[in-house]
Amino acid sequence: MLQQEQKMSHQVAVYLNPVAERRVHFQSLFGEQFARLFLADGLEQARVLLAQQEVGLLVIDLARFERGFDGEALGQLIGQRAGAPTLLLCPFESAGWLPLLMSFGPITYAISPLADEHLLRQVQAGDAMAAPPDEERLRALLATDARLQHAVAHEDDLANMAERLCAAIACLPGVMHASLFHAREGGELQLEAQHSTTGLSLARVLYRTDRLMHSPLRHAFPGLLAACTGEMALLDAPAKCGEPELAVALVDCGVEMVLAVPLPVGRSGAQRGSLCLMFDKARQFSAVELSAFGGFAQLAGVALRVADLSRENEQLAGRLVHMSSSDALTGVANRRHGEYLLSLEVRRARRYHVPLALIAFDVDRFKAINDQYGHPVGDGAIRAVAEAAQAALRNSDVLVRSGGDQFQIIAPHTSAIDALKVAEKIRLAIAATDIPGCDRVTVSLGVGQVSEQETPDALVVRVDAALARAKRAGRNCVELAMS
Structure with missing residues (x-):
């Protein structure tokens, strides 16, 4: 420590931050430890100081800087250093600064908030650059990328894919838990999958695994923070999260560092989630590693999007099938689908020697309802019936709308006698139904049981004839089809 302080006393340093209170605080801590300490409140002032002085250490406190607005200029400032030591003080919730600024030159970083004694140690070690990943870690990153590619290429089910992604990433050295948070478009953020090498479950840490947008820890736990804000988050000490209970829970689980990378945005522009890694030890990441983690998140996001599209296509196909087989006004089976179902049930009844009945009915004097009250009321009457x-x-039983006011009921495993009881039940139910906009209505019904070798069309003709007899008999009654 003494050697470091003596070394610092011969250095010239520049501290850059736009907030006066932070500059004053830094001056109080380090004013006497450098030969000269310059405080810069903006990029232009820092640029002038670097041009005029031989600066040994540049400290950039990223609090209150905007990455979209200041990122390029801060990167150029680092590039101007030509490899001289630069220390970034980066808020844990804004770790997206790190891969951006690392692309401009070598840096070391410290995750804030920092206690004064920790800040002292970080500044005293400010010229100790992070070591590049060794061959073993590089091989592990490449192997993980290969496993992720395989999981994406060979798995269509969303849940299985997410679990395989987490399992592949949890194989990285030092990673004790990997999780994937996913918000489907228009949906709530949820824990899609997790994998642990130690048995750790996020339910113990977060106390819930769905509706996470409403979690009181969404501003503190990196996985939720990255998913909600779209910003990389790096917590290199649990206590820095600002939530004592969360910090204790992480420590109790053996977690010393948490990194979360946001997934790419979806078509609606809403953030889709995050990839979250928990480590058993804290350490500095290199640019190569952060870039690899970002690539993993991109791949996970693409995989989830593909799975979402597959599910959406299945839902769309289901809706198309429903639309093609359902009556638009009533939602029951339409005529074409009814013909298919009747043919299917006739073949099944014949194969297994079970009875099958068909009931046909229509609304009595339906034309008069349309003429007297109008077609909207007539449509309402059809829906009510x-x-x-x-x-x-x-x-x-299957209800089919076979025409304007005409319906059929396909009744499997039903004899003619039982079908008469069903028909009478329906007649009474409709007669007791209130019809919006007009008086109550009645229906006439014909009932028949399919006979040996009888075709579906022949059965329909026979049952329709029974319905016609019910009409002639005075309506609001049931007639049995003749053999």
Whole structure:
């Protein structure tokens, strides 16, 4: 320590930060430890000082700087140093500064907030550059990238893919836990997957694994912070998170450092989540490692997007099938789908020697409803009739809208006698239903059971004939089809 202080006393240093209070505080700590200490409140002043003085150490306190606005200029300032020591004081929630500024030249960094004694140690070691990753760590990064590529290429299921991604990353030396937070478009942030080499579960740390946008720890735990803000977060000491309970939980689990990298944004512009790694020891990352972690997050984001698209395509295909097989007004099976289902059930009944019944009905004097009250009321009447009939059916029965006010009911495992009971139940249910905008309505019904060797079309013709007899018999009644 004494040698470091003696060395510092012969150095010229520049401290750069736009906040006066931070400059005053730094001056109080280090004013007597450097031969000369210059305080710069902006980039232009720092640039002039570096041009006029032979500066041994440049300290850039990134608090209150804006990366989008100041990043390029700060990078040029580091590049101007030509390899001379630069120390970055980087807020843990804004670690995205690190890969950006590392691309301009060699730096070392310290994650803030820092206690005064820790700040002293960091500044005294400010010219100790982070060592590049050794061959073993580079091989581990390359192997992890290969495993991630394999997981993405050979897994379509979202849950399985996310678990394989986390398992691949948890194989990195020093990583004791890997997790993937994912917010599907228009959805809530949730823990998609996690993998631990020590049995650690984030449920113990976060107390929940879904609706994480509302977690009280979203500003403190790097995985949530990166997902919510789109900013890389690096917590190199649990106590720096500002939440004592979270810090204690991490320490109890053996976690000494947490890095979270945001996933790429989706089509809507909303942040999609983060890749979060927890380490058993704190250490400095090189530019190569941070770049690799960013690449892992990009790959995970692309994989999740592909899985989302696959799921969306399946949902779209399901909706298209539903639209092609359902009646737009009532939501029940349409005529074409009804014909397919009846043909299918006739073949099944014949193969397994079980009864199958068909019921046909329509609304009595429906044209008069349209003429007297208008088509909107007529449409409402059709919907009400379909809802009443559907509510009276068994789970195995299928309601089909076969025409304007005409319906069919396919009743598997049902004899003609049982179908008569079902038909009567439906007749009573519809007669008791209130129709918006008009009086109550009644229906007439025809019932038939498929016979040996009878085609679906022949069964329909026979049941329709029974329905016509019900109309002639005075309506609001049930007739059994003749054999």
